[in-house]
Amino acid sequence: MTIPEHFNYIGIFLTLRCNLNCSYCINNFSKLEHRREMSGKEWIDALSSIQTKSDLPISLQGGEPTIHPDFYSIVDGLPQDTPLDLLTNASFDVAEFTDKVHPARFKREAPYASIRVSYHFETMDFFTTIDKVITLLDRGYSVGIWEIDHPAHHQDVLDRQLMAKHSGIDYRLKDFLGEWGGELYGNYKYPEAINAKTKRRALCRGSELLVDPGGYIFPCHAHLYANCHPLGHISDPLIKEKIGRTYSCLSFGACNPCDIKIKFNRYQQMGHCSCKITPIPSDA
Numbered sequence: 306m307t308i309p310e311h312f313n314y315i316g317i318f319l320t321l322r323c324n325l326n327c328s329y330c331i332n333n334f335s336k337l338e339h340r341r342e343m344s345g346k347e348w349i350d351a352l353s354s355i356q357t358k359s360d361l362p363i364s365l366q367g368g369e370p371t372i373h374p375d376f377y378s379i380v381d382g383l384p385q386d387t388p389l390d391l392l393t394n395a396s397f398d399v400a401e402f403t404d405k406v407h408p409a410r411f412k413r414e415a416p417y418a419s420i421r422v423s424y425h426f427e428t429m430d431f432f433t434t435i436d437k438v439i440t441l442l443d444r445g446y447s448v449g450i451w452e453i454d455h456p457a458h459h460q461d462v463l464d465r466q467l468m469a470k471h472s473g474i475d476y477r478l479k480d481f482l483g484e485w486g487g488e489l490y491g492n493y494k495y496p497e498a499i500n501a502k503t504k505r506r507a508l509c510r511g512s513e514l515l516v517d518p519g520g521y522i523f524p525c526h527a528h529l530y531a532n533c534h535p536l537g538h539i540s541d542p543l544i545k546e547k548i549g550r551t552y553s554c555l556s557f558g559a560c561n562p563c564d565i566k567i568k569f570n571r572y573q574q575m576g577h578c579s580c581k582i583t584p585i586p587s588d589a
């Protein structure tokens with residue numbers, strides 16, 4: 306499968322399960338029905354067919370991707386020249402990880418780390434996380450920490466960032482998205498696309514390949530989490546015809562903030578938005 310030229314991200318949701326339970330989790334597990342998870346062999350077969358580029362890695366994510374029962378066999382079984390990134394809460398056993406995964410497996414030329422640890426103050430111990438990341442850095446892995454800059458904890462977040470930086474860790478902040486204290490946080494290209502009272506029709510052209518645990522490809526995060534209107538299955542030879550095309554959507558107004566926020570692209574240039582949307586007037 307060839308990835309369209311305008312694509313900026315490949316997100317492989319190995320599982321939507323997680324061993325933590327953050328109250329603000331965007332995966333909203335309480336509302337997610339159980340989904341079938343493809344086996345390691347199915348993932349290896351499916352992902353091996355993706356023709357990507359060194360600057361467009363396949364990002365293994367979730368949920369917590371390392372709790373997929375075949376996580377290590379997937380990492381080991383994919384072609385070694387397939388660039389891989391990992392988004393994780395670092396709950397894995399570091400000794401097992403360093404034993405089974407060579408540092409070169411998650412390493413490439415990019416202005417940010419290939420292993421991106423999300424730190425969540427509610428459910429993770431800060432110093433344990435720092436210790437794990439320092440161990441990984443010492444062993445040669447490309448790893449950094451990202452934390453959501455929650456407005457209720459802004460000073461604590463900055464203090465943690467300072468401590469981590471003193472330890473030589475690349476510690477970056479992510480915008481808090483959504484409402485807090487009666488205010489909408491986040492910088493959105495289409496502010497009317499979220500929390501609307503009624504949904505509208507729109508033409509939408511995404512720039513991300515998003516694959517759910519069962520191997521279904523969705524046009525955006527909102528559809529993936531809601532498990533509605535997949536474009537098709539990753540193993541379907543005809544799916545390539547549907548990827549990257551303009552999609553006629555009836556759910557504009559119920560978009561996921563991740564899809565319509567203004568953010569960095571993979572070259573760390575600010576101003577990117579995952580979806581290019583043309584809302585259709587309701588009387589059209």
Ligand code: SF4
Pocket residue numbers: 323324325326327329330331332367368369394423425428
């Ligand atoms: S670690 Fe991430 S995926 Fe897991 S519950 Fe927390 S926010 Fe959700």
Ligand code: SF4
Pocket residue numbers: 498507508509510524525526527528552554555556557558559560561564580582
């Ligand atoms: S308009 Fe919103 S909900 Fe519809 S495909 Fe685009 S991002 Fe997803």
